[in-house]
Amino acid sequence: MRTFDTVVIGGGPAGLAAATAAHENGAKTLLVEREARLGGILKQCIHDGFGLVRFQEKLSGPEYAERFIDAFHAAGIPAMTLTFVTRIVPAHNGGFHVTLVSRDGVETVETKTLVLSTGCRERTAKQVSIHGTRPSGVFTAGTAQHLTNLLGELPTRKCVILGSGDIGLIMARRLTLEGAKVLGVYEAKPTPSGLTRNIHQCLHDYDIPLYLSHTVTRVFGDDRLTAVEIAEVDDKMQPLPGTEQIVECDALILSVGLIPENELAESLGVEIDPKTKGPLCNGQLMTSVDGVFSCGNALHVNDLVDYVSESGECAGKNAALYAGKKRREIPINASKMLSYIVPQRLDLDADNRETVLYFRSRDIQNGCTLKMLVNGEAVFTKKYPFLRPPEMERLTIDFSKYPLDAASKVEFDIEVKAK
Amino acid sequence: MTQLICIVCPRGCTMHIEEKDGAYSVTGNACKRGERFAVSEMTAPMRTICSTVRTAFPEAPVLPVRVSADIPKDRIFDVMQEINHVVVNTRVRRGDAVIQNVLGLGVDVIATSDMLYTSEGR
Structure with missing residues (x-):
């Protein structure tokens, strides 16, 4: 069985920073990534504005990620891509046995410490319960971003965006640049969810209207979405009868929040904070389970990648220095x-x-x-x-x-x- | 007096700009960059744009790009049109120009990823 000091799960910005920091602090480190390429969600975040805090530069997502990927490879740290963690169990010596599935087969490795940098997931249509049929054309903002920026396929000609999260705002601008018509961004809350600068540079710059205290109450269409029903909501976010209007569109894009991804953490019995939906951690970013660390968007949803990297470095360093005290x-x-x-x-x-x-x-x-x-x-x-x-x-x-x-x-x- | 939100950094300062005889006085900004942005917004607004270009490589149908420096806000869609005409058929690297001096604006459109270069295998 291969043995490591630190196994980092997730090769996005948090995991890359964690693995590099663990290696620099003397740990024999392995990075495990489920996709074919390192970089996590930054691969599809082609817009700029990353790294302003860290590098005082306005980098695109891929540029930011590749700076860390280059440093990671330069350090000679092993990474397994297209590799999925199926099971983690405590080992008798206080460490962990991590079972990995890749194209080479199934392998179990032993590690003293774990860094969980598994990122977060988008809330989906199922989690915001919209009435109506089930046509194609209802996407999360991240899916629309994947289709547009990685596959080069424009997923809509005329769309409505529900939710004013940052990815939704970024996609409003992106789809507009590619020639789609964004009819409006509808937010059920009375205040926007995204960064103020994104409201300005993504919506105002392109004359895309933002409707606060509005939500989508129904979708229409058999094969493909044909229209959505919009309604105003009261201060308890309940639709107000009589305010419904039908908006014709071929896509509904959802930007209704992100939830830290902690299935592996929960399988280890890590205590989760109901507020952040990420593990409860101490100042060293160690979870309630000894030797298990958390960072990035798995820990709590960040709005700047600069802080994701920072928490990765903290978790990776402390995982390397962990002495079981x-x-x-x-x-x-x-x-x-x-x-x-x-x-x-x-x-x-x-x-x-x-x-x-x-x-x-x-x-x-x-x-x-x-x-x-x-x-x-x-x-x-x-x-x-x-x-x-x-x-x-x-x-x-x-x-x-x-x-x-x-x-x-x-x-x-x-x-x-x-x- | 004009009010605007600074987009230079995530802080998003609310700034107030007063014009007097062609000179601008800016308040509400936390740093110098904010002041420069405010004056530029009043005189010649500039923006960065990021997009993708088509490639000839099946494993990466599109490659992310951006302009190497800000361009005039009112030329965004002209530059987008140029970007949409490009098909990359060489394995360019991050920072390589895919369009030089786009529309004579004095900025290049550059690749922002090594993905074509590294997908050949490191």
Whole structure:
């Protein structure tokens, strides 16, 4: 049986960064990827804007990915592509046995640590329950992107986009550039889900209308989609009777959210945070199962790949350095003002001098202060001119500055100035 | 006064621009790049475009490309038309021009992936 120190599952930006960091920190590493090429979703994200934080450059998705792929290959790390993980079981020595299926057959390898960089999946039509027939022409934004950017097939001439997530906005522009007519982007919530800059550069630049508090209530068509029914919704996102209108189109493109992919993590008994839908992790990005690390969009849905790579590097490095020490963890709590914070735990015996935290505000806030409370007392504050739920915030905290013990209660809260 | 959202970085600052005798004063921007973007939006808006070109290789029917620098916003669809005429039949690399000096705008259309080059086998 081949043995490794670290096996990284998923060869997208998180996995590439994790494998490279694990290798650099001395781990005998293997990267496993289910597709034929490394790069993950970035292969089809041909638009630019990647790497602004990391490289101060506006790269396209493939350019960003290939910088990491080149570094990964230069380091001589083995990768298995067209390889699927079917099973992971704990080994007697505290490590894991990973069963892999590839064109060469079935192989089981042993590893001391695992990095799960399995990314996320799109919510589908089945998960937003739209009434009507089941014609072809209902795609997720990612599927439309795959068809357009990898296969060179335009999936629509005239379409409606449901949901204002970033991929939907990017595809509104992309399909318009290729000559399709995007009739409108419909969002059930009263505020957009995507980044503000994408509303501007993808919709406003191309005169594509955005309808907030609207949703698709029905689809029509036998073989191919012929029309959709649109309705306004109330503040509970319920369609308002009498506001229905029929919009003729040949495709409905869904951009209604992403969900971290954690089937393998769950099979290992990893605890999942109901808020992020990713594993509960500590500052080293180790999950509740010793030796199992999580990063990228499997950990929580990011809006910038720069932070995906960063979390990959953190997970990969810590997987390589993992020595099987016992943990002494306390929770990092998020108040109701935050939709989540990552990591959710702090290992008091680990090096937490440069702990990177990612959080999102639950609502749009202007002129507010983020506070870190220890036993109810604010020990750290940071002012923000505004916080918007679609825009993830990142900060670094040196936890060694604060006297923390097993009984300490750590909470993050957002204080808004009284009007 | 004009209000616009900066698209230079993900921060997405809301900026206000005041024009006086052909000079612009910008507020709300967090950095210099925002100010440059605001003035450019008021005078000669520029954008990057990304697309794909057809290839002669069955394993990769299309190759991702982008313009090597910003182009005038009102020339986007003209450049798209040029991009849509291209069929790549050599194994170009990332950064190689597939159209040089497109429409005389002083920018190239460049490949943004090594996929044709590396699919031959590393």
